[in-house]
Amino acid sequence: MPNFNNDDIDIRNISGSSFQYSNQKLYKLDAVEYTLATIAVDTSSSVQGFKTDIKNCIKNIIQACANNPKAENILVRVITFNSQTQEVHGFRLVSEISTDIYDSIGTYGMTALYDATFSSIGATEDFAKQLDREVKGVCYIITDGCDNASSMTPTQIKNLVEKCIKSESLVSFLSILIGLTNDDDQIVADALKYFKTKADITEYISYTTSPKDIAKLSQFISQSISSISNSITQTQPLSI
Amino acid sequence: MFVDSFEKIGHGKYVCQDYIIHNNSFSGIPYTILSDGCSSSKNTDIGTRLLAYTARNIISCIYEEDFTFYESAYTFLGKEIISRATNIAAMLEIPDTCIFDATLIFSFKRGNDIYVWMYGDGYIIAGDKNSHYKLKVSFPNSAPNYLSYYLHSRCMNEYKSRLNPENIKYIEDSKYRDICTVSADTPIVLRFNIINDPIVLIASDGLNSFVCPETRNGYSDDKLINEILDIKTINKNFLQIKMRKLLRNLSKQGTYNYDDISIGGYINEEILK
Numbered sequence: 001m002p003n004f005n006n007d008d009i010d011i012r013n014i015s016g017s018s019f020q021y022s023n024q025k026l027y028k029l030d031a032v033e034y035t036l037a038t039i040a041v042d043t044s045s046s047v048q049g050f051k052t053d054i055k056n057c058i059k060n061i062i063q064a065c066a067n068n069p070k071a072e073n074i075l076v077r078v079i080t081f082n083s084q085t086q087e088v089h090g091f092r093l094v095s096e097i098s099t100d101i102y103d104s105i106g107t108y109g110m111t112a113l114y115d116a117t118f119s120s121i122g123a124t125e126d127f128a129k130q131l132d133r134e135v136k137g138v139c140y141i142i143t144d145g146c147d148n149a150s151s152m153t154p155t156q157i158k159n160l161v162e163k164c165i166k167s168e169s170l171v172s173f174l175s176i177l178i179g180l181t182n183d184d185d186q187i188v189a190d191a192l193k194y195f196k197t198k199a200d201i202t203e204y205i206s207y208t209t210s211p212k213d214i215a216k217l218s219q220f221i222s223q224s225i226s227s228i229s230n231s232i233t234q235t236q237p238l239s240i
Numbered sequence: 241m242f243v244d245s246f247e248k249i250g251h252g253k254y255v256c257q258d259y260i261i262h263n264n265s266f267s268g269i270p271y272t273i274l275s276d277g278c279s280s281s282k283n284t285d286i287g288t289r290l291l292a293y294t295a296r297n298i299i300s301c302i303y304e305e306d307f308t309f310y311e312s313a314y315t316f317l318g319k320e321i322i323s324r325a326t327n328i329a330a331m332l333e334i335p336d337t338c339i340f341d342a343t344l345i346f347s348f349k350r351g352n353d354i355y356v357w358m359y360g361d362g363y364i365i366a367g368d369k370n371s372h373y374k375l376k377v378s379f380p381n382s383a384p385n386y387l388s389y390y391l392h393s394r395c396m397n398e399y400k401s402r403l404n405p406e407n408i409k410y411i412e413d414s415k416y417r418d419i420c421t422v423s424a425d426t427p428i429v430l431r432f433n434i435i436n437d438p439i440v441l442i443a444s445d446g447l448n449s450f451v452c453p454e455t456r457n458g459y460s461d462d463k464l465i466n467e468i469l470d471i472k473t474i475n476k477n478f479l480q481i482k483m484r485k486l487l488r489n490l491s492k493q494g495t496y497n498y499d500d501i502s503i504g505g506y507i508n509e510e511i512l513k
Binding site for chain 2: 131
């Protein structure tokens with residue numbers, strides 16, 4: 001659930017669902033272009049063993065993005081999911097996020113992977129419309145297991161992805177499913193790849209649950225956000 | 241009140257010869273100034289920059305004068321700007337005055353009034369999305385009366401004898417149905433009230449250069465102006481946000497600006513809220 005007790009934010013509904021998201025007030029956002037990055041993190045009970053590494057991963061991503069020359073153009077939303085989805089914070093300028101907020105993340109319950117994916121992509125699509133300027137969207141969904149608690153389906157997610165791609169509000173959109181799987185998790189890995197295909201998610205990549213790999217994951221995500229935010233949007237074709 | 245500007249190179253061009261500057265406060269004066277360089281003359285991209293900044297400095301000299309002075313001193317100001325810019329170019333050891341084969345539209349705000357001067361061709365637009373005033377100035381053979389011609393009488397005479405023998409320009413003023421013809425050196429100095437006209441814009445003639453290369457259909461400048469005035473996001477980047485979105489949508493339709501486009505202006509957010 002978004003944090004309602006904050007005058008600094010707006011709360012909005014994601015159409016086609018009962019999900020909500022929050023964002024920093026629009027009047028504070030006056031740049032010409034923005035990158036909307038959503039990080040959805042599995043906090044089901046199976047993640048307990050590497051919970052601290054995951055928290056540090058998110059903190060490192062935020063700190064790296066805050067040092068990006070285009071930090072004033074990057075808005076980040078972080079949600080966690082187990083039996084339900086919870087918004088840790090809504091779309092907020094990365095330079096204004098205090099990483100202490102991630103210390104409160106706990107692990108318990110099942111895995112509402114599809115709901116989290118829907119919430120991530122749906123909020124990106126809707127907020128891009130609200131911003132009404134050049135917006136690049138990217139969603140990272142990090143999970144170590146298959147879905148077993150969602151109300152949304154891969155087909156609904158696929159329809160939402162199509163909406164994002166066709167959206168006039170988004171100049172680019174990427175969705176990346178990240179599986180935290182070890183060698184003996186082939187069934188999970190296969191199920192996640194199947195979900196990626198069914199839901200038309202852009203990319204699936206996998207990392208192990210070792211601290212070293214999770215640290216690499218934070219590097220990958222922060223470099224990816226940097227690359228997307230620094231990319232030039234073309235309004236004319238390159239060829240003459 | 242916000243002031244903003246936007247420029248984009250023409251499709252297929254290598255150098256943008258339009259130049260536009262704006263500031264919410266230069267010596268306390270909000271302004272926006274553009275210059276459109278002749279694509280057939282060399283290094284006009286340098287000339288347009290020098291002209292824009294020279295005009296900016298002139299503004300602080302004339303800021304306290306009244307409107308009758310502005311109208312009467314039109315030619316004097318034009319000569320003063322080109323003279324100063326030429327001196328700066330000479331100091332930089334750039335001898336060719338053809339770098340100043342360029343138009344100039346400069347404007348500033350004083351109180352609730354926006355003052356606009358136009359040398360050459362271009363657009364002045366005032367109003368909002370529901371109704372607006374448009375002034376479009378153009379010249380025969382697309383050959384404007386450039387500021388460089390003010391330097392020497394022989395340049396002006398050559399312009400009058402060769403490029404524009406009738407020495408005229410065309411004024412498309414939205415107050416009148418027909419296009420008027422006036423002498424090429426008729427002063428164009430206008431004043432608008434930012435309360436009555438919450439959006440005031442100046443633009444180069446690139447506004448009239450949108451074409452779809454596949455169908456060869458031009459995109460009407462009136463249609464473009466209506467879309468520009470429909471500003472939804474009002475902040476310090478209101479024009480950049482609007483123009484980038486508009487050009488992106490036009491490019492999806494296969495329509496591009498074939499000349500450089502520069503547009504700048506003022507928006508009164510209190511009226512439009």
